[in-house]
């Protein structure tokens with residue numbers, strides 16, 4: 001017993017040291033994947049009847065396996081939607097694990113769920129949704145979008161006229177791939193309005209007017225995007241809200257990436273109309289500096305989500321009886337057993353205060369504006385469009401798609417930066433262009449200049 005205790009203390013110290021070193025490092029490696037074959041030949045058998053021992057396994061992790069990842073918090077990682085979880089949030093993610101809280105029902109997770117809800121009240125306040133609106137943390141934007149779509153569809157099908165109908169959703173080609181993917185899950189069809197730029201209320205109205213009578217009957221929801229993942233474009237939420245109200249359609253705003261910018265005074269007005277949404281997706285693991293994984297879905301009328309998602313089972317009844325005194329996250333999204341994954345966000349918000357969040361998000365927007373100005377001055381690059389939120393699309397004059405790919409790999413190979421190309425659609429043509437997405441407040445002007453210089 002004594003021996004085990006000493007081992008445990010040592011391992012705890014090792015893990016804490018690793019964690020502290022990792023989150024306080026000023027110089028980090030970008031990291032590169034290796035093939036499964038290579039990794040296997042380096043580490044050998046790791047799962048054996050007797051075990052290889054914690055120290056040995058941890059060393060394999062530190063020496064080899066961790067290095068085969070591409071951590072997303074490097075200041076020159078500007079691909080996809082990067083991340084920059086706060087130290088407070090990361091440390092509390094460890095606390096969340098150590099606390100073994102089942103986050104489905106208040107009966108078991110009251111203290112943790114209370115904290116999640118504190119953070120959620122703040123998020124709801126950013127949206128300006130009416131009294132009664134509330135939300136729940138999910139594994140990510142995909143699960144949040146699915147939870148919202150299920151709620152919308154169930155609510156729609158409560159009406160006998162629609163009971164046997166297959167649902168139909170309208171969104172735009174700028175919408176995230178998860179909308180189409182989750183429409184498959186609920187067996188609904190999707191009509192995409194062909195604009196990668198801002199989806200306007202008038203364009204939505206036109207799309208609705210062009211539906212057949214049966215399609216119009218099947219249409220139950222519209223998904224607008226509050227910050228497209230590719231370009232940071234916010235749809236005309238006012239206009240779309242008005243059309244949805246008029247046509248009696250569920251209005252969902254997918255702000256998985258852009259939602260963090262609701263806190264930023266400089267761009268808040270671009271989201272006007274979001275307060276009219278029936279549901280909103282926001283990912284704290286994108287622009288609210290939470291570790292993976294943490295998404296969220298907010299509903300104007302949470303009771304509709306409860307009708308759609310609440311699970312029943314004889315062994316769950318006890319939770320319902322006791323839990324009726326509190327908020328049961330399991331009732332508002334697709335997952336039953338869940339981590340109280342909003343806890344790290346709560347601790348970070350409580351530690352730093354919401355003003356720091358405002359500053360950190362404004363910094364991402366400022367970096368995008370800064371990059372735009374630098375690009376305008378340089379002869380070898382030009383903007384594809386003005387920066388939007390923290391996304392910048394630009395082209396290297398004279399490059400073809402292979403040049404972009406080659407440049408990306410070269411920079412990654414050198415451990416210098418990760419900036420990946422994307423496509424931008426104008427009319428019928430898709431152009432390969434370069435893209436920055438800024439999240440990490442530690443990214444500097446110098447980082448941007450060095451990256452652009454590497455394109456000369």
Ligand SMILES: *Cc1c(COP(=O)(O)O)cnc(C)c1O
Nearest residue numbers: 140141142176178229254256257
């Ligand atoms: C990232 C993103 C998603 C998907 O979120 P996950 O957390 O990756 O599941 C959905 N919608 C938008 C707009 C996004 O940017």
